[in-house]
Amino acid sequence: MDTRIKLEARRRARGAVRPVTLAALAIIVVLAVASWFLVIQPHEEMVLSDAGGHPSSPVTTNTVQAPPPANVEAMGTDQLLAEARKAMNDQRYLAPAGNNAFEFYLKALEREPGNPVATDALRETFPFAASAAEQQINAGNFNEAQREIDLLAKADPANYTLTILRSKLDAQRKVADKAQQDAADQARQQQLAAQKAAEEKAAADKAAQEQATQVAATTTRPAGPATTQKPASTPNQTAQVAPVQSSSTPAVLIRSVQPRYPTQAQRARTEGFVVLSFTVKPDGHTADIKVVEAQPRHVFERAAIDAVDRWEFKPATRNGEPVDSTVTNRINFKL
Template identity: 40%
Template sequence: MSSASSRRRAQGVVRYSLPILVTLLAIAGGLIYRQIRRGSDADQPVQAVVAASGPVVRTTLGTDELLQHAREAMTAHRLLAPAGNNAFEFYLAVLQHSPGNRVAQDALREIFPFAANAAEQTIDAGDDAEAQRQIDLLTRADPGNYTLTLLRAKLQAQRTAAAQSVPPPAAHREPAAPSGKTPAPATPVAPAPSTVVVASAPMAPTRAANTLTPSEQAIAQLHVESTPVEAAPKSAVHVRAPSTMQADASSGSDPVLTHRVAPAYPPEAKRTRRQGWVDVAFTVQADGSVSGASVTDAEPKYVFDRAALSAVSRWQFNPSMQDGKPVAAQMRQRIEFHL
């Protein structure tokens, strides 16, 4: 082979090899750059999440990292606050990544009563905006939970009471008294009390006892002793019969329970071995039906409320009789849940 031919062949090899070499170097450089960026991102999430200013939960975190931050928030009792750095938001972020994640679902279900109690404390503190944020957060976890109805009612009652206590605008105030005359003292106006079904204050007549009619006094004194509810095997519930209702002898006959629906022991409470009681106030109408059932107190809160209200609302009575006619009667019932 001549030297000229060999030289041309070498030039052809170099001409085709150079682009291939450049392409391989570019690919290798791109892979190295991606590895460096991935390692850099892995070092940043913790600082972004646990900053003191309460940042928004980062959606770029993995499921394991979100679960770890959620557990840390629960240990620090950060169930709903601060915004962006609390257990509820971390667990909800987990469900965005993995909708069927059982760890997040079970955790949200178990801490819901405690988070609802924290939201109620925020309402009591008068922080309207924060309370609304927390209720919205609870709604994302369990939109059909009856506790949310109670919390919204309490927040709305607080807003109404606050609105009633605000002084009128300057344009609607009384004109100033003429010079040299002493203006009449203003009569203080007390804010209207908030009436919320979760309030623990006992029912009392709105008028003085000596101004009530005998029938009204009798209705105010009617009550039923507590009813234990026990969780038996096979998820059954046994309820002992209530004690006789007490009233003045002159008030006529008392309401008599004729049909009782036994409260169902909540499965989640049974699984976690939780016990407690619920005080329910309601009205026995003249036709013997129950209306206006509401929780006046409970321990623990929001765990057995729905079961107690659902059962009591379906009870039937022989109504109270006054002067030979059926009349409405106010009743109170404590339902106890025991394992």
């Protein structure tokens, strides 16, 4: 009898535990939801508000004139962080060069490795800065986009977003090169058509002149019987044939490639030029590229040589045969 009573009491106790467990679980769920709405979500909104918006929101372009580059070398860590916050408020994440949030934060980390403020800010701001770099790609500002991608890589070199941005930049550059090549091909076709028309006109003029000469010779010939008197002549009189002059045409550029602006020069806002001398081979490619003059020196030479090495020409001709020719060209680098 006692055993049955104990078993019945245990069954009742287990039945009472189940509602208590469900009630405890419900309380935990309610507390989790409340903590999300009351703590986590307001904190995220505050972080996004400080950063300037949501990563999916387009970065607005500041119409105010960009400030000049700052002298970061003369700033301390606190001043760098203050300037970085100011740049964040102005949405100057990556631009202009020398006066943007990323460069200030990176310099602060250089001065004080592991600085938590700079580290957290770079991590939270990375999506907005990547969006700004993507807008530069879409606008066709390839040199500026490359500079901003390089700056992002200093902050987080392993971020997969960099792979996407670099792929998009490369694709847009290829599209631009293709458009430029198509324009050069069209200009070449127009030039060849004009050259052909000029040659046909010259041939027609020559034929008309020869025909006029023949008609003039026929009309001046005297009529009637020929006399035995011979015209006076000078000794050793022979027919003179005008020497045939060899015809030649210069080399004509049919495909050019714009040089890439060196990143360091663009950061320093440096401009200049390079004068190159090179040989155009009979196959239309360039060779023996040499620097004749450069200002400033050792800044733009490599970019200019790389560009000219990819140029293509219609080679110079002599008597209709393609020959080597020397060309001198000046390439300007301006921002």
